[in-house]
Amino acid sequence: MTRVVIIGGGPGGYESALVAAQLGAEVTVVDTDGLGGSAVLTDCVPSKTLIATAEVMAELPRAAELGIMPQDHEGDAADAVAIDLVRINARVKQLAADQSADIAHRLRSEGVTVVHGRGRLDGPGRVVATAPDGTETSYDADAVLVSTGASPRTLPTAQPDGERILTWEQVYDLRETPTKMIVVGSGVTGAEFASAYNALGIDVTLVSSRDRVLPGEDADAAEVLEEVFKRRGMEVLGKSRMQSVRRDGDTVTVELEDGRTVTGSHCLLALGSIPNTQDLGLEEAGVAVDKGGFITVDRVSRTTARGVYAAGDCTGVFMLASVAAMQGRIAMWHVLGDAVAPLDLSIVASNVFTSPEIATVGVSQNAVDAGDVKADGVMLPLATNARAKMQGIHDGFVKLFVSPHSRRVLGGVVVGPRASELIHPIALAVTMKITADQLAQTFTVYPSLSGSIAEAARRLHQS
Numbered sequence: 099m100t101r102v103v104i105i106g107g108g109p110g111g112y113e114s115a116l117v118a119a120q121l122g123a124e125v126t127v128v129d130t131d132g133l134g135g136s137a138v139l140t141d142c143v144p145s146k147t148l149i150a151t152a153e154v155m156a157e158l159p160r161a162a163e164l165g166i167m168p169q170d171h172e173g174d175a176a177d178a179v180a181i182d183l184v185r186i187n188a189r190v191k192q193l194a195a196d197q198s199a200d201i202a203h204r205l206r207s208e209g210v211t212v213v214h215g216r217g218r219l220d221g222p223g224r225v226v227a228t229a230p231d232g233t234e235t236s237y238d239a240d241a242v243l244v245s246t247g248a249s250p251r252t253l254p255t256a257q258p259d260g261e262r263i264l265t266w267e268q269v270y271d272l273r274e275t276p277t278k279m280i281v282v283g284s285g286v287t288g289a290e291f292a293s294a295y296n297a298l299g300i301d302v303t304l305v306s307s308r309d310r311v312l313p314g315e316d317a318d319a320a321e322v323l324e325e326v327f328k329r330r331g332m333e334v335l336g337k338s339r340m341q342s343v344r345r346d347g348d349t350v351t352v353e354l355e356d357g358r359t360v361t362g363s364h365c366l367l368a369l370g371s372i373p374n375t376q377d378l379g380l381e382e383a384g385v386a387v388d389k390g391g392f393i394t395v396d397r398v399s400r401t402t403a404r405g406v407y408a409a410g411d412c413t414g415v416f417m418l419a420s421v422a423a424m425q426g427r428i429a430m431w432h433v434l435g436d437a438v439a440p441l442d443l444s445i446v447a448s449n450v451f452t453s454p455e456i457a458t459v460g461v462s463q464n465a466v467d468a469g470d471v472k473a474d475g476v477m478l479p480l481a482t483n484a485r486a487k488m489q490g491i492h493d494g495f496v497k498l499f500v501s502p503h504s505r506r507v508l509g510g511v512v513v514g515p516r517a518s519e520l521i522h523p524i525a526l527a528v529t530m531k532i533t534a535d536q537l538a539q540t541f542t543v544y545p546s547l548s549g550s551i552a553e554a555a556r557r558l559h560q561s
Contacts, residue, residue, distance in 0.1 A: 100122075100124065100433070101123070101124045101126075101238060101241075102115075102118045102126070102433070103127075103225040103241075104118075104245060105128050105218070105219075105242070106135060106217070106244065106410070107127050107129030107131075107132070107134065107212070107245075108136060109137050109410065109422040110135075110243070110245035110422035110425055111127055111129070111243065111245040111409070111410070111426060112135075112201050112204075113422075113426045113427055114243050114245070114426030114427060115205055116205070117426070117431065118434065121434040125211065126211045126213060126237055126239075127213065128216070128225060129214060129215075132198045133212065135245075136248075137419040138194055138197050138198050138201065139195075140266075140270075141267070142419050143193060143197050145294075147189065148187075148270075148294050149453075151186050151298070152293070153453060155298055164490055181298050183274070183275040184273060184274075186298075187269075187271070190270050213227050213237075215228050215230070215235075217378075218378045219378060219379035219380060219385070222242070222385075222404055222406050223238060223240070224237065225239060225242055226379075240433075241406075242407065243407045243409060244378065244401070244406065244409075244412060245412065245422065245426060246373075247374050247411045247412055248411035248414075249267075249371065250267060250368075251371055251372050253369065255342035255343070259345060262350050262365065263343055263345055263350060263365050266366065275300065276363045278301040278361075279292075279295050279300050279363070280362040281305065281366045282340050282343070282365060283307075283368030284307075284310075284311040285314065285368060285370070286315075288311075288368030289304070289323065290450065292304045292327070292332060293323075296330055296331070303332070303335065303360055303362065304335065305335050305338050305352060305360065306337070307337070307338065308337070310336060311334065312456070316456070316511045317463060318495070318497065319456045319495075319513045320456075322495070322513050323454065323513075326453070338354050338358070339354060340353070341353045349362075350362050350363065350365045371417065372391060373387075373390070373392045373411065373412045373414060375387055375412050383403050384402060384403035384404075385403045386402040388414070392413055393408040393413050394413075395407070395408050395409075395415065396440075399425045399428050407433065408429075409422055409425035413425065416446060418446065420447075421441075421446060444461075444528075445460065445525065445529045446459065447459040447521050447522070454493050454494050454517065455514065455516065455518055457512045457518050457521035458509070458511050458521070459509055459524055460524075461499045462509065463475070472502055473500060473501060473502065474499070474558060475499045475500075478495060478557070479494070482550075483545070484545040484549075485545035486550075491514060493514070494512075495512075495514070496551050497511040498551070498554045505560065506534075507524065507531075507534055507537055507555075509524075512524070516547070520547055520548055520551065523551055534555045534558040537555040538558075538559065
């Protein structure tokens with residue numbers, strides 16, 4: 099029986115453990131913070147639960163347009179609703195704990211041994227687990243998977259205190275509703291939290307060092323989102339790089355490099371992530387890391403040390419829970435001799451959980467504009483969709499890219515409510531290499547938002 103030891107219980111760790119157990123390996127998971135990792139306990143599950151709550155609030159301004167008015171209240175329906183951030187956060191944390199418990203139950207039911215402690219390599223074939231009381235236990239392994247994740251990046255001039263200056267892992271401990279939240283960083287994390295707090299009725303200022311929000315996303319999608327942010331009363335400061343953050347009592351001041359200052363009651367730092375790869379015995383075991391501390395892996399998750407694999411945010415490949423899970427599964431399929439295909443990042447679907455959502459897969463507009471990929475494209479506004487009109491949806495679009503010769507679907511973008519669900523047929527088209535005509539000829543429900551995907555595909559037909 100092959101002995102597999104996994105360091106880290108996040109998506110890369112627990113998903114790989116399930117695959118290894120299914121294939122008959124003896125599996126041990128050494129976990130520090132709780133099964134599910136940051137994805138379940140402090141990142142994806144909590145943030146998306148908060149966002150799901152905010153989505154309810156985001157729908158309220160459309161109520162009057164749809165003919166729904168609160169009784170005994172004049173004005174906007176949203177003005178008649180108050181939020182209880184303490185209760186919201188309590189629910190967020192409880193759901194995260196429940197999800198972690200479900201993962202633990204599943205692992206144990208599959209025969210996986212779970213060890214609470216901090217794991218480190220003692221050479222390529224052994225893992226040492228240090229328990230909270232300092233006790234050390236060694237585990238010999240035929241294969242090791244390192245999946246230790248990443249942590250919020252901070253700066254010497256912007257240190258979180260957990261009360262007024264916060265990382266995204268600390269916001270769920272807020273005991274009061276901010277009067278003004280300053281979000282520093284306009285990438286995915288910053289945009290998501292800015293969108294959520296704005297929808298909850300909190301005054302938000304978003305500080306972006308770039309000329310627009312979501313600089314790494316589709317430019318048309320980012321433009322729509324920024325317009326929505328500003329229309330909903332959010333202050334967006336573009337080309338405004340943070341110099342420092344300081345607290346004075348109940349006031350937080352963000353100083354910008356050009357000398358301007360922004361004051362608020364709270365500040366959320368969304369400055370990126372750093373890998374949790376320190377003090378793991380990597381170098382001693384022959385595992386190479388890059389200048390940023392990320393573990394170097396190939397497309398089947400192998401590191402530079404024989405028998406040692408790595409998955410997830412600690413590799414910096416594509417910092418998504420879905421990619422971490424796939425890297426972990428691929429590692430186990432490879433080491434245990436099952437059928438395996440190397441990781442293909444060109445078919446990864448991703449989503450920004452703002453309001454509206456932004457989902458993407460495959461070829462990007464940037465790649466097409468730069469000439470890296472030849473593609474024909476079409477963009478169809480959601481506002482022309484019958485279901486969107488019924489629901490009072492005014493913002494968003496569907497964009498498709500196809501090969502100019504084969505007409506195969508190469509990629510797409512969806513901006514709108516539940517874009518994370520709507521991107522799936524496009525992701526299937528990209529993955530299965532189907533053509534625009536095949537996508538167009540697939541029945542869709544009428545009326546439905548997904549009908550716009552088929553309509554976009556029809557517009558790409560060539561006789």
